[in-house]
Amino acid sequence: NFHNKENIQTSSSISNNTQFILPSPKKSKLTEFTKYDFDEFDGLEPLEDELNIDQMKETCPFCDEILPDLMSDKMKLALDRINNKQGKIEESDRIDFCHTHFAELLIVPSGIANKYPLNINFDELPHRIHRFKDDLTEIINSNAYSYYLNLAKQVYQEVGHRKAATPMMLMSRFESLRPGYYGSKGAVLIANTLIDLFINTRILTAVKSYPLQSINYIQEVLVPETAMRLIFEDIGSNSSLETARNIMIASSDFSDYVHNCDNE
Ligand SMILES: [Zn+2]
Structure with missing residues (x-):
């Protein structure tokens, strides 16, 4: 244009x-x-x-x-x-x-x-996220690699479990976990859908989320894994999850101004 x-x-x-x-x-x-x-x-x-x-x-x-x-x-x-x-x-x-x-x-x-979308159909997000259920269950059951689980585990190892889960430490990691152009509005929707899918159904248990608490596992692992998959779907099939992750990181500032919770 x-x-x-x-x-x-x-x-x-x-x-x-x-x-x-x-x-x-x-x-x-x-x-x-x-x-x-x-x-x-x-x-x-x-x-x-x-x-x-x-x-x-x-x-x-x-x-x-x-x-x-x-x-x-x-x-x-x-x-x-x-x-x-x-x-x-x-x-x-x-x-x-x-x-x-x-x-x-x-x-x-x-x-x-950069072709980040200005209009996102947030209503269809829960339905789209439901389609990732099998994929994400594989991560929860340790049958699939997760970039974000690895990242979280590294932090927990470096600073210790108790300190890693403190609000201050979570805040400092939050910046890199933002769901790209889906923004804070998307983050809330994604988290709520995942809680329904995995915590309320007891698929994600305390044992499976260890060393993370279940809710932190949602925030730190499943929310970014989901956002990455949404972006991957958006950009089309001849791409990779890694490209999607890079777009997710690069488009987070954009979303702060466009797809922000405060816009509601
Ligand atoms: Zn002015």
């Missing part, structure tokens, strides 16, 4: 873009803010007149910087709230909002260029 490439070039040449550093001249604000829809984006024709484009772009109500063409649901909601003055607008709202629009200007277009 030509338009996306333009966005990337713009974002990678920030250091040359004085607009980013110097306060930009006041732009006339639109009274009615344009609603951006990611679905519609592909259908938009690039406008001919550059100057015209600049004047039509939506600007940040706080810093007046031009906002990204593609905004996450999180940002659209925040912008709606700010524009409609719903609730008290705090200083932290301003910092959050400005931080987010600068980040999205970089992260979202590069995510789109």
Whole structure:
């Protein structure tokens, strides 16, 4: 998509873009803010007149910087709230909002260029995950290799079982266990589906999850194994789980802005 490439070039040449550093001249604000829809984006024709484009772009109500063409649901909601003055607008709202629009200007277009999905059918996730049941049961029964089980076992060996399971240690590992572009919204859905599938049915017992506690086994082993398989399905058959894992790692920041629980 030509338009996306333009966005990337713009974002990678920030250091040359004085607009980013110097306060930009006041732009006339639109009274009615344009609603951006990611679905519609592909259908938009690039406008001919550059100057015209600049004047039509939506600007940040706080810093007046031009906002990204593609905004996450999180940002659209925040912008709606700010524009409609719903609730008290705090200083932290301003910092959050400005931080987010600068980040999205970089992260979202590069995510789109990498073909990470903007729209995910989260409703069909449980059904898709059920299809991995046999595969994941093999991991639980130690009949199949699991990258993430190996990783967890290494940590448990290095720091000791008790320390490895402390919240602080779990937090520090959580970053690398994020389910890629499925985001925190996907993480919650995946975990709940797996608890139904394996803990409630007693397929995953304390003995089988040892040295991990069952719930940590879900979080640290089965959630990332599942996310990796979902991404593997998404990218098509002539790929590998390893490629899927790399996409999972690379797309996690993108999902923080697009498929975040807070978007609900
Ligand atoms: Zn701003």
